[in-house]
Amino acid sequence: MELVSGMTITRRSLLRGSAVAAAALPVSAIAATAPVERIPIWPGPPPGGTGLRVRDETVKRSPAGPADDIAWPHVATPMLNVVPAATPNGGAILYIPGGGYARVAVGREGSGIAHAFAARGYTVFELLYRLPHDGWAAGPDTPLQDAQRAMRLIRHRAGMWGIDAARIAAIGFSAGGHLTARLASRSALPTYDPVDDADTQSARPTVAGLFFPVVTMAEPDAHAHSRRELLGADTSPARIERFSAERDLPADMPPTFVAHAANDAVVRPANSLTMFAALQAARVPSELHIFETGGHGLPLREKGQDHPWPSLFERFARRHGL
Template sequence: MTRMTRRTVIAAGAAAAAAPLRAQGSAIERLPIWPALPPGGERIRVRDEFVKRSPDGPPDDIAWPHVATPMLNVVPPGQSNGGAILLIPGGGYARVAVGRTGSPQAWAFAARGFTVFELLYRLPRDGWAAGPDVSLQDAQRAMRLIRAGAAKWRIAPERVAAIGFSAGGHLTARLASRHSQRTYEPVDDADRQTPRPTVAGLFFPVITMTEPSAHAHSKRELLGGDVTPARVARFSAERDLPSDMPPTLVAHAADDPVVSAANSLIMFAALQAAKIPSELHIFEKGGHSLPLEEAGKDHPWPGLFERFARRHGM
């Protein structure tokens, strides 16, 4: 396990600006999303730590069980279409499965012309004052920071989607449905921006905290021992969807052995009941993932999301 202090991470970010990390031939920018200590951390002593996801895996195949310095990886497009995507990875709220050189999913959407921002977010397990809302704080801040920097990154601030995977799908669903919830006090001019995504994509997402469909690991990490009915309802992402929730696409594999596809069915039913423009795809195979390739051909899910997103303002 590798530990990194906030000073080390920020210094590394500055070094990256001078000598950028490179993947697939393009430069990666990495930046902290808060200008100083993130909100609610005055009494905690958490440090950034990452572990390899597999002993024999690639060097950048890592996950973060503790996050003190929330970051964005900025994956540039080959030829920009003016749109941006906030990509929120999973990890069961026990860790964040994101590297430092851009995930294959990020590069796939960058190849389609989107500037992709991968989020390394804080976790409830580390004792932040916001508790289960700490990850939502970071997601809201990331959306605002992206829009505030639209001119720098040459994107249209009205064309910023959010997509999430597994527990990141739960966080994306909450970002989309709780965009009006004030989770922290403004810290700078970036916080004048709206955190509402233009479009949302939820891929093999954790959604509900209710039984029997709840993902037990995510529920435990998010809620701890406080599983009162009111708390379970509050953090079930399908509950109380607002009329201004962005158009949302949901996709899952029927054979997912980790997060039941019932989560996606529950979410789609809630979206339809709330009259939110929405689309659902249940693929026969895929496990707890949706691959970029299948049988030597491109898997359809990125194209399906892009088509849906363009239909709704992207």
């Protein structure tokens, strides 16, 4: 277990991250990138932590796994991993990982997915967000505070990173898909008091991508673990309604891409079907893909070939402004 991480990665770590990306895309698509930067998203302590003694902690996801294959069961310092584009095209992606709201499954060196999209020309920002079980005052809205702040910060510093503030997607995986859906539908919800000029920016993504997402908090399709971690003991009908991501989609919901594997034994594919039906009912531009296989986690490569989901998402996202 480790407390508070460093701010940059080593050359060896960068090469290992680049190797992951190389496995995900044709060799011709891979170019060297600069080291991954890590930055806090708040200028001081995050909101709602008065009296708490939360510390940043990591655990290995697998005893025999790579050194950076870690998860964070406690987060005191929300961060962004900034994975620079190999050949920038001006677009950016806020990447929101999963972990069932019990932990955040993200390393420090940039994931394979982040490096794969960086190789396609996008600057990728991986979000390490806080968790409700640590007692933050905002409760289940704590992760949304961090997601909103991250999007606003990226927009505020767009010029510094050489990206177009109007071309920022958000993609989320598993419970991160739930948080991404809430960011997309609740970007204007006041969840914290502004702290600096970055908070004058919009938190609305240009386009959203939800991958094997947790969506509903309602039975029978709710992911029980995520619901328990997010909502705690209060599962009243009103609370279920409020935190079910398919509910009350606004007119300005960003165009949304949804993908799931039919054989996902962790989060039921019905979550994606429910979300797509809600998007269609709200007349939000949307696209759904249910792949036959993939389990709980669509791979970058399958049987020696690139999996189609990154290209399908990119095609959809570019059509809608990314």
